[in-house]
Every structure is written in structure tokens, then in C-alpha cells.
Amino acid sequence: MRRFPHGHFRPGKKASGMAGWIGKKGEESPAFEGNGMVIIGADSEEFILLRHRFYTSIGSLVPHCALLHLHRYSYAAPAARARWEAFLRCVKSTALENGGDANEKFAFREASRDWIIQIGNRGLDLSSEMFDDGGYFGVGLYLTPEPVSINSVMSSVVDGDGLRHVLLCRVALGRSEEVVCGTGQSHPSSKDFHSGIDNLKKPTRYVVWYHDVPIRILPLYVLSFKVDFRNRGLLQKVPVKGPSSPWISITHLLLVLSKFLPRPTICQIKKFHCEFKERKISRQQLVLRIRQVTGDKILRDAIKSFQDKRAAAARLASRTKD
Known part of the structure; x- marks a missing residue:
């Protein structure tokens, strides 16, 4: 739970x-x-x-x-x-x-x-x-x-x-x-x-x-x-997707970063994400702020960790089908 x-x-x-x-x-x-x-x-x-x-x-x-x-x-x-x-x-x-x-x-x-x-x-x-x-x-x-x-x-x-x-x-x-x-x-x-x-x-x-x-x-x-x-009419439309990249969505990124960064930093990133959801900042501003608080090396490591796990899961699923 x-x-x-x-x-x-x-x-x-x-x-x-x-x-x-x-x-x-x-x-x-x-x-x-x-x-x-x-x-x-x-x-x-x-x-x-x-x-x-x-x-x-x-x-x-x-x-x-x-x-x-x-x-x-x-x-x-x-x-x-x-x-x-x-x-x-x-x-x-x-x-x-x-x-x-x-x-x-x-x-x-x-x-x-x-x-x-x-x-x-x-x-x-x-x-x-x-x-x-x-x-x-x-x-x-x-x-x-x-x-x-x-x-x-x-x-x-x-x-x-x-x-x-x-x-x-x-x-x-x-x-x-x-x-x-x-x-x-x-x-x-x-x-x-x-x-x-x-x-x-x-x-x-x-x-x-x-x-x-x-x-x-x-x-x-x-x-x-x-x-x-x-x-109200806006609510009838297809839900707006959160910011993402070819590598990872922000939601998944937060889950991965929680293994690399201390709680206060994760809290700060979630605050930025809330501001993006409230349309107070743009996607570009959100990405920039995340880079500023995490550093590019940790960000790259987090994305690579996610990619490796996703690739391993895909290989396992492929072997299961065979």
C-alpha cells in the first residue's frame, strides 16, 4: 500500500x-x-x-x-x-x-x-x-x-x-x-x-x-x-497527455529519479510538475528546471536505467511468447 x-x-x-x-x-x-x-x-x-x-x-x-x-x-x-x-x-x-x-x-x-x-x-x-x-x-x-x-x-x-x-x-x-x-x-x-x-x-x-x-x-x-x-466542453476532449520524450515520460521519470535523488529534490520536481499541470509553466520550462535540480548526468543515468529495464522486460515477454 x-x-x-x-x-x-x-x-x-x-x-x-x-x-x-x-x-x-x-x-x-x-x-x-x-x-x-x-x-x-x-x-x-x-x-x-x-x-x-x-x-x-x-x-x-x-x-x-x-x-x-x-x-x-x-x-x-x-x-x-x-x-x-x-x-x-x-x-x-x-x-x-x-x-x-x-x-x-x-x-x-x-x-x-x-x-x-x-x-x-x-x-x-x-x-x-x-x-x-x-x-x-x-x-x-x-x-x-x-x-x-x-x-x-x-x-x-x-x-x-x-x-x-x-x-x-x-x-x-x-x-x-x-x-x-x-x-x-x-x-x-x-x-x-x-x-x-x-x-x-x-x-x-x-x-x-x-x-x-x-x-x-x-x-x-x-x-x-x-x-x-x-x-466544461474542454473536459469532453481526449485527456491531455503529460510531457514526455522518445525516452521516458515525466511520470515514469519521477519513479526512476526517486531511486537516485533525496526526497526534498523529488518533492521539488513534483512541485514543478504541478505548476506545469496548472499551466503556469511551459513544457520547456519544466524540462529546464528538472535538469537544473538533477544535473544532466543523473538525468542520463535515470533514463538509461529505465530504457534497460524496458528492454529487459521486452526480451522476457518475447521469450515467453516463444
Whole structure:
């Protein structure tokens, strides 16, 4: 399971930046502090890496979607820490029932400002009307898999300040069963399953049954953003591909460079990549900045390493066919 930088799953860890941080373009951060959340400063490594991860997952929507604020649930108060520990116990028991694998995933969920505050104060309270997901894929709480997080972004609602919000959650799915649309299923069909899913091969919804919501889902972050739908027609076009060369794409380059460079340098490159995705810098400027922070020798070594692995994989595939 892919993790966040610096062990950010630890409850009670102090946030980077100051509580009075002002966001981009002079906009004040949503008033979530004091509700079991801490704000993450825009210049912190945590913010940069989460922003890059978010932008990578929403693809072609990035030029129309500006991430402005990031908050993390702290789990520092006794009641919140108890919810954290209940989740960890669920992960452990699910793993024992599933051959050692709790099938943990990261997933997104659109959320209103009121619901976000409620979660910080009381957790995922089942008594709230905010839980109504319509029952289309069963009676449970629906989460969006990270690769299709754009669905949560597009389903989010605008608050009084013109902001939209999504939760980034950690979820212990265990063994998932495909839920037949319209059946009104409200619990596992047998003891062999822990959760539901709309499509086993290409999931767009994870379904956590209501009785499991408080222990199987752990909200981690609140991402607050604005979306410009004035150019909505642009979203219907083929997704814009990221910068690439005959040798390697930027996405693959980042994966390879992470083996050559320290974390702060990788973070800096991801910041440049985000600026490119936001159309703040050109492709040429992005490439130049990457060269400046890595140096041409390391860049050549990284590209060669990628080429060698790709060639080896091609040879192996060829022998397998023969």
C-alpha cells in the first residue's frame, strides 16, 4: 500500500505551516481548525506531495481545478484516537480473515463543509442524513477509487465561499464482492466478504456497509479546491497527455529519479510538475528546471536505467511468447 511522506498516518502529529496560513490569491483557509483538524502549509512537503498525487489522479481536469487548501485530521483527542485505534483493529482482524491482506486502499469522497466538521468532532456518525447515497449500488457509504477520483471532484458541491471539498480516506476493504445494481443490498452476502464494489475489474465505487463505516474507513485529509466549469466542453476532449520524450515520460521519470535523488529534490520536481499541470509553466520550462535540480548526468543515468529495464522486460515477454 502506497504511503504518504514522513509517516503522516501517525495521530496527533503537528502540521507543517501556521494555523493562520493564507491560501493562494489571498484567500483565507476554510475555518476547519479546532474541529479535530490541522492545516497544512502550502509550501510544506506534505502539501506539495498530496497536491501532485491529487493532480495525477484527476488527469485532464487539472487546468480547471486549483487545489487551494489542505487539512489533516489529527486524531489527537482521546475520542478521536479511540476511532483511530478501532480502525487499526479492523485492519488487523480483516487481514487475519483474508490471508494476511486487509486490502487497504486510498479512496476519495465528496463532502460538505458541515460533514467535514462533524467527522472531525464525532467521526463518521451514522445518524447523519449526509450519509444518504441513494442505494444504487447497495445501502452503504460509497467511496471513489483513487484512479477515478475525478468522479468525486465532479460530484462535489460548492459551499458558501465557492469552495468544493473531498476527503481522502484510508479504507480496509478486505474481500470485496461485486454488487448488482438496484438490488438494495445492505450487508455482505456471506461471511466470505467484507465490502462491496461496483465492478471487480474496473471499480469506480467502493461500498462500505453502514454498520462497518465507523471502523472500516479512516478519513485522513480534506482537500479544498475551486473548479472552473466555464470551459466544461474542454473536459469532453481526449485527456491531455503529460510531457514526455522518445525516452521516458515525466511520470515514469519521477519513479526512476526517486531511486537516485533525496526526497526534498523529488518533492521539488513534483512541485514543478504541478505548476506545469496548472499551466503556469511551459513544457520547456519544466524540462529546464528538472535538469537544473538533477544535473544532466543523473538525468542520463535515470533514463538509461529505465530504457534497460524496458528492454529487459521486452526480451522476457518475447521469450515467453516463444
